[in-house]
Amino acid sequence: MNRMIIVAALALATVLPAAAQDKMQLRIGTEGAYPPFNYFDSAGNLVGFDIDIAKALCDEMNAECTFVTQDWDGIIPALLANKFDAIIASMSMTPARDEIVDFTDKYYNTPPAIAVPKDSSLADASPESMADIILGAQSSTTHANYAEKFFPDTELRRYGTPEEYKLDLQSGRIDAAIDDSTVLSTWVNSEDGACCKILEVLKNDPIIHGPGAGIAVREEDTELKEKFNTAIAAIRANGVYKQINDKHFDIDVYGD
Known part of the structure; x- marks a missing residue:
């Protein structure tokens, strides 16, 4: 019996790391200096609406996400240089930016x-x-x-x-x-x-301003863009988006 338990434990230990490795790994670029959307609180934690939305989307996509902060002026060049995989930083989807990167559907739109x-x-x-x-x-x-x-x-x-x-x-x-x-x-x-x-x-x-703020990805990352779009639609439908919205604002920032 003891031998069977040991064998089962070894088998489980072999399976769990493989499952963890199968989880999509994503690096999210953000500014960290744009309250209330993305900023560091007094304890040094990265917080804000963008950060909570990013975490919700990562959960919906079953992705392991880490955040990388980057000065705003260099955030698109850093994405293109592969320093991270997506930008979630209140970036308006302007025609000029759309010539350089690809955007998801909007996740908010405020004037x-x-x-x-x-x-x-x-x-x-x-x-x-x-x-x-x-x-x-x-x-x-x-x-x-x-x-x-x-x-x-x-x-x-x-x-x-x-x-x-x-x-x-x-x-x-x-x-x-x-x-x-x-x-x-x-x-x-x-x-x-x-x-x-x-x-x-x-x-x-x-x-x-374009149609609102979206998530920027490299133009070749079409599969990642569609995963984000599916996740945005999902958190809009299941109430998670509203919970995050109401945590930060007393208005609906999604817009028309």
């Missing part, structure tokens, strides 16, 4: 907004009102592109991270900032953003 100090004299975000002010935006983003197109008489100041433009807006070195409405709303409603308010929520421009 941009303008934030200003609470004592700002700006009445609205029209091109006329925004003329001759200094506007901050994160570089290499759709929001910087939007500002260039719709506020031609505004001085645009580009920053490496949102944290940098927030500090300059707090200190009065710039007059306004443009970013995702959810990012700015979360900030101005926090203690850190008590200086400021939302001036206006803007409309998405389909050419600049």
